[in-house]
Amino acid sequence: MNLTDVGHIVGDVDEGDDRMEVAARRENVDPLTIAAKYTAKFMDDRHKLNILDPHVMPKATDHIPDMIRLIERLIEKGNAYVAPDGVYFDTTSFPGYGTRLNAEPPDERQAGARVEVNPNKRHPFDFALWRAAKPGDLQQWDSPWGRGNPGWHIECSAMSMKYLGETFDLHSGGEDHFFPHHECEIAQSEAATGKPFVGYWNHVYFLKVDGGGMHKSIGNVYLVDDIEQRGFDALAFRMLVLGVTYRKGLDFTWPALAEAQRRLCGWRTQIREAVESGGRATVAATGDPIRAAFAEAIGDDFNSPRALAQAEAALKLVNSTDGASRDRGLGLLFDMDRVLGLGLEASAGARAELEGEDKRLFDERLAARKVGDYTRSDELRAALERRGIKVKDTKDGARWERIKEGSAR
Ligand SMILES: [Zn+2]
Numbered sequence: 352m353n354l355t356d357v358g359h360i361v362g363d364v365d366e367g368d369d370r371m372e373v374a375a376r377r378e379n380v381d382p383l384t385i386a387a388k389y390t391a392k393f394m395d396d397r398h399k400l401n402i403l404d405p406h407v408m409p410k411a412t413d414h415i416p417d418m419i420r421l422i423e424r425l426i427e428k429g430n431a432y433v434a435p436d437g438v439y440f441d442t443t444s445f446p447g448y449g450t451r452l453n454a455e456p457p458d459e460r461q462a463g464a465r466v467e468v469n470p471n472k473r474h475p476f477d478f479a480l481w482r483a484a485k486p487g488d489l490q491q492w493d494s495p496w497g498r499g500n501p502g503w504h505i506e507c508s509a510m511s512m513k514y515l516g517e518t519f520d521l522h523s524g525g526e527d528h529f530f531p532h533h534e535c536e537i538a539q540s541e542a543a544t545g546k547p548f549v550g551y552w553n554h555v556y557f558l559k560v561d562g563g564g565m566h567k568s569i570g571n572v573y574l575v576d577d578i579e580q581r582g583f584d585a586l587a588f589r590m591l592v593l594g595v596t597y598r599k600g601l602d603f604t605w606p607a608l609a610e611a612q613r614r615l616c617g618w619r620t621q622i623r624e625a626v627e628s629g630g631r632a633t634v635a636a637t638g639d640p641i642r643a644a645f646a647e648a649i650g651d652d653f654n655s656p657r658a659l660a661q662a663e664a665a666l667k668l669v670n671s672t673d674g675a676s677r678d679r680g681l682g683l684l685f686d687m688d689r690v691l692g693l694g695l696e697a698s699a700g701a702r703a704e705l706e707g708e709d710k711r712l713f714d715e716r717l718a719a720r721k722v723g724d725y726t727r728s729d730e731l732r733a734a735l736e737r738r739g740i741k742v743k744d745t746k747d748g749a750r751w752e753r754i755k756e757g758s759a760r
Contacts, residue, residue, distance in 0.1 A: 356386035399585040401692035430542040434471035438481040504535035556600030587612035619698035632681035
């Protein structure tokens with residue numbers, strides 16, 4: 352996973368303002384501070400969502416020489432040319448440019464969105480590999496073509512090929528990257544190496560909110576922090592995301608998140624109860640039919656909803672009165688959770704503690720029950736339920752589970 356901390360232009364075009372510079376000016380700090388700030392926030396949020404760290408996370412600003420070498424290679428091969436304001440990739444030198452991920456030719460896709468063509472380009476679709484520095488550019492480097500900064504597309508090709516090889520298996524991105532970004536990556540990489548660039552592309556479709564776009568102006572841009580502030584577990588969002596295939600595009604609504612949280616809490620409660628009643632996970636057998644069906648679902652273009660259905664099948668076993676089935680179910684679930692990342696094994700052992708007002712109400716209810724004040728106890732149970740905590744009295748004492756948002760308000 353790379354960090355393009357320079358050269359990514361607003362609107363994903365060749366000319367205009369660099370996103371990092373816009374943010375740096377807005378927050379009145381230098382671009383590297385901006386990059387460090389949002390990288391740290393991004394990684395924090397990823398950790399809350401149980402997303403594993405990449406093995407390498409190269410930054411564009413650390414790889415300028417690699418980009419320059421790749422551009423030189425393209426010039427030598429006749430796929431790029433030097434212009435007064437930078438270096439451009441000659442798209443006519445790469446047959447099928449712009450049609451590898453989408454059969455629709457680029458001129459039709461861009462019809463109506465045509466911007467004024469830079470006269471330094473030989474062809475309208477040619478894209479910048481290197482841009483000559485403009486007055487006021489906060490990030491610029493020396494190059495054989497004078498001072499300047501790299502184009503966004505070349506950064507990705509230079510970094511991915513450096514760490515993964517000239518051909519690699521999987522490249523992901525958002526649906527906004529089909530064109531031009533990924534088509535440009537394919538053209539320049541394959542032109543330079545003469546080898547296939549990527550085996551499989553997987554593009555994630557946009558997250559919608561309440562059926563529409565997420566926009567600052569509407570005020571519906573939510574962060575992981577907002578989810579937590581409304582009393583949700585960040586992993587409930589992960590559960591929600593897993594409920595839809597990545598090519599479908601998730602529609603985020605608060606009721607849908609509440610439903611995902613109920614599902615996750617239900618799973619955790621059942622697992623915890625199984626463990627508390629003596630259940631011990633047995634290692635899932637490779638040939639186990641539920642495990643095989645789970646692997647098949649994941650192998651089918653990451654069909655996460657089908658994978659979750661297999662987890663539900665394992666959960667049925669967890670609830671079995673037969674000890675061996677219960678233990679097999681636990682083993683299957685914990686094994687699946689290496690992919691699902693819902694923190695299921697952790698929830699089995701550690702009982703979460705209530706905090707603040709929730710804890711006070713829960714303790715007061717215990718005290719009321721102890722002295723036989725069931726009216727007060729019922730009032731407190733209702734109060735807790737309104738705060739999203741369901742209390743259940745079992746032979747081992749009172750148990751609680753989080754059922755909906757609101758508990759952390
Ligand atoms: Zn990229």
